Amino acid sequence: MNNLYYIINQIKKITLEHKLINRFTEGDIYTNLNEEKDKLYPTVNLTIDTVLVNGDYQTINGYLYYIDRLLDDESNKIEI
Secondary structure: OHHHHHHHHHHHHHHHHOOOOOEEEEOOHHHHHHHOOOOOOOEEEEEEEEEEEEOOEEEEEEEEEEEOOOOOOOOOOOOO
């Protein structure tokens, strides 16, 4: 599983280096969106679905979500 942690950290590092991303979260997307008090948008969420180990190989299935919100005045409509 050390490889999985390395991959997650690399994705997090690349994501947070982007000047338009404010936050990176891991875990269930719906739980993270519903429980976060400080919603910093845009955000990226990584959800790992399954990790299968077959001998020397690991198969990792996951989803990388980019989440942003439309401002009330819709001034960021084109960016989203």
